[in-house]
Amino acid sequence: MAEARSGVQTLEPWNDPDAKPYIRIQNVSKKFGDFVAVNNVSLDIYQNELFCLLGGSGCGKSTLLRMLAGFENLTNGNIFIDGVDMVGIPPYDRPANMMFQSYALFPHMTVEGNIAFGLKQDRVPKTEINKRVKEMLDLVQLGPFAKRRPHQLSGGQRQRVALARALVKQPKVLLLDEPLGALDKKLREETQFELVNIQEGSGVTFIVVTHDQEEAMTLSTRIGVMDKGEIVQVGTPTEIYEYPDSRFVADFIGSVNMFEGRIIEDEADHVRIASDEAGCNLFIDHGLSTTPGAKVWVAVRPEKISLSREKPNGEENCTTGRVDEIAYLGNLSVYRVELESGKQMRVTMPNLVRDAAERITWDERVYATWQPSSGVVLTR
């Protein structure tokens, strides 16, 4: 999805050295007493982006969002929105609106009243308010519920009211704190696409905080992965998934098999790595600039490995083990293979044949292979 979006517009401002970032986060830190919640984060976000801050709980992503909204003061650094320094500007004067995780709808106001609230603060004329509230109600398909109170709505409807309330002011930036967190799985999946459509339609820059990697992959133009208050990697969903640059990112996004090894050969067009854990030499089809003998990790995604009963040709990227566990998921099966080194390896295989008898089964001896382009060498 994200690929299609950036592909159609051929718009990748983050790769364009002349593009001017819309939101500029410079060396931002936040300390609560001795605890460093956000540590020296610098990030450029461009107009019309749907940027996801992704990380586990306590990684500082929500704190960073709250600093953008103006609820937390910065210990260090600067935040610019559209060229304006935000330090010292209170939340009610910022061109950013937030959608809260709990939605924070005003319980004593109707749906209409909630959406109109922000416009009333700006003393927008009444006819204009009515018009814009109606537009918003149509956008989030809540027209018939205009006169209801929040407690008379379902979770999904509340979520849409919260979105409408934050969007109606046409902010420069919309900050969304776990926007889909309170919805059940099915509703969440539907709403993800709705959210992307609304973002594209409104032209507002979205910054979404989430702990759900699947959500981040579906929604975003780019993802910023956070860990312990720091941004670990920024990239498009494809970059983050296929080219993680650290063990943390590789492990956090999707599942991965990680083999520890040592470089034995590093040429311009290939690298060869010896790994006791994998039980074979690992061959990568591109060069690195490392010193031979350096300790590295090779990450291989489970879906890039194939299992077979017969020993395939070639010695490299080919290891052997015993099938320890199988999880049948319908469209694919997940195998847990115990290698000779004792390491557990995870492999997913599409269920191409219908007949279960033909499939690899428990305790069988299998060979696992993958392409030279599949492994990712990680140095940290």
Add this chain to the structure above:
Amino acid sequence: MSRKAYLPLGERITKGAEPLSRVVWGLPPMRWFRIAAHRMGIQGRTGVIALPYLWLLLFFLVPFIFVLKISLAEAAIAMPPYSALIEWAEDTYLTVRVNVANFLFLIEDDLYWKAYLNSAKVALISTILCLLIGYPMAYGMARATSATRNVMLMLVILPFWTSFLLRVYAWIGILKNNGLINNILLSVGIIDEPIVMMQTNFAVYIGIVYSYLPFMILPLYANLERMDMTLLEAAADLGCRPTKAFFTITLPLSIPGIIAGSLLVFIPAVGEFVIPALLGGPDTLMIGRVLWDEFFANRDWPVASAVAIAVLLLLVIPIMFFQRSQMKEAS
């Protein structure tokens, strides 16, 4: 882990008490009672609910019927000082003598009307004063850190540890002509002669506001403390300044607390007797005092009872209003 460990506390207690209760309910009198209750279709649940009703019946409804009975009697020089409602006349007629003169008297004599109205006025003004003083205090408590909050809560409740009467007497010491305030002002030289504060309406207001302030603060605090603070963040985020956010978000959401606190002050303040008697002057006309005078000075129990019934009827409306708002908040 055994399954037993997962039982919630309440269930564990009932489970634990089971052998004991089986023995108790098996004893002959309890067993008869149980069998009788069972035959009448009464379950244990009904029995539990019946207890508070029984309590109210015994200690509220029965005395109320006594008072109602006395209010319909005639004053008499006797022991007790009123005529009997039901009497044997000429040994053959059972007569019921209902005397409504006491109630008519309340309407005819404007003393009672004025006392009622003045009580309502004093109670209303006191309630408003309590609200104006109590709201900022409750708000401050609700927004304080939990450590300061507990200290403040303690300070609000602390006066209850001393007798109410003693605290009202203390105010006499503070307000009287050679009391604390006048002595300080005189010695500093701000005034030349003492300000008369005792035995004025001013002293009555001070007494009532001081005594009933905790009843305003506590429900307000409970309401404000429960408020979701992200609502204020949301308001700020949507461009609302803090003062305006208070009036558009916090205040409307605290209305149930305001109603509860106001009624808890208003209802007892209307019938207040001790404070006007001790701090008020001869011109402080309040219904509680009139009742006292009728009862003890005039020894006219029937009129005093009629006054009491009338006060009750006057208060039924705000009490019902209170009940309704409580139920609304609970739902």
